[in-house]
Amino acid sequence: MNTPAVDSPTQAPAVGPRVADLASVTRGDVEEFLYTEAELLDDWDLDTWLTMYTDDCRYVIPCNDTPEGDPARDLVLIDDDALRLRCRVERLNSRRAHREYPHSATSHQVTNVRVRPAEGDELPVVAEFVVWRFRGERSTAYSGRYHYRLRAVDGLLKIASKRCTLRMGSLRQVSDVAIVL
Amino acid sequence: MTIINDPVVTAPPAGPLVEEDRAAHRFRVHRSTMTSREIYAMELEKVFGCSWLYVGHESEIRNKGDFVRRPVGNRQIFMVRGRSGQVNVFHNSCTHRGAMVCRQDRGTSKVFSCFYHAWSFNTDGELVGVPGRDAYGDGLDFSKLGLRPVARVESYRGFVFLSYDPDIIGLEEYLADAKEYLDLVIDATEDAEIISGTNEYAINANWKLLAENSIDGYHAVSTHDTYFKYLGALGTDLKGGVTGTAKALGNGHAVLEYAAPWGRPVAKWEPLFGEASREEIGRLRADLVEKHGDERASRMADTNRNLLIYPNLVINDIMAITVRTFMPQSPDRMEVTAWELAPREELPQLRQRRLDSFLTFLGPGGFATPDDIEALESCQQGFHSLGPEYNDISRGMAREPQANDEEQMRAFWRRWHHQMMGDA
Numbered sequence: 166m167n168t169p170a171v172d173s174p175t176q177a178p179a180v181g182p183r184v185a186d187l188a189s190v191t192r193g194d195v196e197e198f199l200y201t202e203a204e205l206l207d208d209w210d211l212d213t214w215l216t217m218y219t220d221d222c223r224y225v226i227p228c229n230d231t232p233e234g235d236p237a238r239d240l241v242l243i244d245d246d247a248l249r250l251r252c253r254v255e256r257l258n259s260r261r262a263h264r265e266y267p268h269s270a271t272s273h274q275v276t277n278v279r280v281r282p283a284e285g286d287e288l289p290v291v292a293e294f295v296v297w298r299f300r301g302e303r304s305t306a307y308s309g310r311y312h313y314r315l316r317a318v319d320g321l322l323k324i325a326s327k328r329c330t331l332r333m334g335s336l337r338q339v340s341d342v343a344i345v346l
Numbered sequence: 347m348t349i350i351n352d353p354v355v356t357a358p359p360a361g362p363l364v365e366e367d368r369a370a371h372r373f374r375v376h377r378s379t380m381t382s383r384e385i386y387a388m389e390l391e392k393v394f395g396c397s398w399l400y401v402g403h404e405s406e407i408r409n410k411g412d413f414v415r416r417p418v419g420n421r422q423i424f425m426v427r428g429r430s431g432q433v434n435v436f437h438n439s440c441t442h443r444g445a446m447v448c449r450q451d452r453g454t455s456k457v458f459s460c461f462y463h464a465w466s467f468n469t470d471g472e473l474v475g476v477p478g479r480d481a482y483g484d485g486l487d488f489s490k491l492g493l494r495p496v497a498r499v500e501s502y503r504g505f506v507f508l509s510y511d512p513d514i515i516g517l518e519e520y521l522a523d524a525k526e527y528l529d530l531v532i533d534a535t536e537d538a539e540i541i542s543g544t545n546e547y548a549i550n551a552n553w554k555l556l557a558e559n560s561i562d563g564y565h566a567v568s569t570h571d572t573y574f575k576y577l578g579a580l581g582t583d584l585k586g587g588v589t590g591t592a593k594a595l596g597n598g599h600a601v602l603e604y605a606a607p608w609g610r611p612v613a614k615w616e617p618l619f620g621e622a623s624r625e626e627i628g629r630l631r632a633d634l635v636e637k638h639g640d641e642r643a644s645r646m647a648d649t650n651r652n653l654l655i656y657p658n659l660v661i662n663d664i665m666a667i668t669v670r671t672f673m674p675q676s677p678d679r680m681e682v683t684a685w686e687l688a689p690r691e692e693l694p695q696l697r698q699r700r701l702d703s704f705l706t707f708l709g710p711g712g713f714a715t716p717d718d719i720e721a722l723e724s725c726q727q728g729f730h731s732l733g734p735e736y737n738d739i740s741r742g743m744a745r746e747p748q749a750n751d752e753e754q755m756r757a758f759w760r761r762w763h764h765q766m767m768g769d770a
Contacts, residue, residue, distance in 0.1 A: 239541060241543055242710065249706070256572040
């Protein structure tokens with residue numbers, strides 16, 4: 166874990182590396198940040214995880230057969246803005262999210278991290294992922310590519326956008342996307 | 347696989363699989379219908395081999411040569427727009443040695459070639475290419491070696507169905523009273539199309555559990571609490587609750603029709619849609635009234651429909667429209683495929699509401715469908731307890747059935763039983 170910082174009175178403490186500005190961000194910083202996200206998800210500390218996202222964030226998973234899918238036009242699997250992301254967390258924290266109560270054990274594995282040149286105030290990052298999900302006697306794995314857009318907000322890296330393009334041809338093997346990828 | 351997911355070889359009972367005692371208000375279904383391999387094999391033949399099955403929507407193959415490939419009733423088929431614009435559905439198998447000639451899920455092509463020995467067929471199924479044709483001598487009639495069309499194909503207002511039974515009744519007669527409900531959906535959407543993005547998932551449970559679930563109003567409150575909380579958080583006023591009726595529509599089809607507090611992009615505004623779209627929705631509604639009269643327009647705009655077309659097509663006409671099929675893979679596994687139907691021309695903010703509603707409620711990444719999947723898998727695992735032998739489907743038998751009763755499920759089971767007993 167990196168430097169915990171900025172106590173917010175209403176939320177869990179924000180996490181992630183301190184950055185002076187986007188130009189100074191190294192791949193090491195970004196990797197640290199993505200590993201932190203993976204750890205929070207695997208620990209089911211979703212309230213803290215939410216603090217990694219900007220107030221105007223977007224979390225999108227297109228359908229398996231439409232990797233370029235545009236949530237404004239095409240059917241996608243997940244298209245969360247900040248409000249819906251909070252609702253998702255609230256749901257997953259409750260005992261009434263039957264598919265995830267009790268929670269699956271997960272292992273978010275992030276590799277092949279590439280930091281692209283900054284575009285305005287955003288830093289595009291591409292990475293590969295495998296997310297293992299163990300539930301009851303079943304183990305399944307999601308595999309695909311993350312497309313992040315990161316921003317520096319008050320000296321902390323934040324996720325403005327996360328798009329998970331699944332590599333699997335369909336969800337047949339994993340049944341659903343009830344967990345956060 | 348694990349022990350818990352191994353199919354139980356449950357012997358069917360000595361008595362009937364489905365028992366109805368109207369005097370005692372009792373309807374029971376033997377659980378071997380959900381677990382037995384013998385019954386599963388019989389279903390493929392008697393239910394999926396002898397019903398009209400949904401293939402796809404004509405909007406998916408708008409132009410000549412457009413095709414989609416998908417298994418229907420566990421058989422590999424593909425649907426293609428032929429040279430004169432008609433919809434063809436072929437068994438996906440080369441007439442030479444059997445390989446599939448269509449190897450992509452969708453696309454456009456003038457010709458379907460088998461890569462194995464390079465026989466090729468046009469969009470009407472005719473055999474148009476055979477390398478080294480002269481090796482066959484004069485005895486072989488190549489015109490008889492075209493792709494095999496499925497026994498029957500009929501389209502009802504854009505919805506394409508097939509049957510493997512050449513002697514089945516016509517599609518319209520088969521649809522019986524379900525036609526009226528399909529018409530409501532189609533008339534309200536007018537130029538409807540399947541939009542891009544397919545939900546393809548699977549459930550480790552018997553396919554009939556999803557047929558039941560899709561028209562089961564009783565489970566909504568207990569299973570989908572987090573979804574209703576989400577709607578509440580968005581500002582939808584849920585105090586009005588859900589009221590309506592459940593109906594059997596003949597031939598195993600059934601519907602729930604109900605008024606619910608949420609808005610509907612077809613023509614029922616709610617604050618969540620934003621002030622900007624209020625006028626547009628008012629206009630849509632006026633159009634419906636003009637074309638269909640007050641009563642029918644209000645039914646289209648204000649009421650929701652969960653429609654089951656026997657055996658495995660579900661159209662949810664709610665705050666979005668799903669077209670959903672499910673195919674059994676084994677007694678305890680099914681594959682589900684769902685599409686979204688929407689008017690071709692739609693105001694972007696209404697399309698956005700429709701998309702949001704679909705993926706938050708009806709999709710496998712949403713706030714409700716994963717819980718349905720869990721419920722069905724939980725039933726399937728519960729059957730493995732081998733304790734209770736029967737499921738009870740008696741709810742509402744002693745009264746005029748309501749939307750949260752089970753008369754509509756009994757209609758499904760009666761039809762299923764009738765077909766399985768071989769006298770359908």
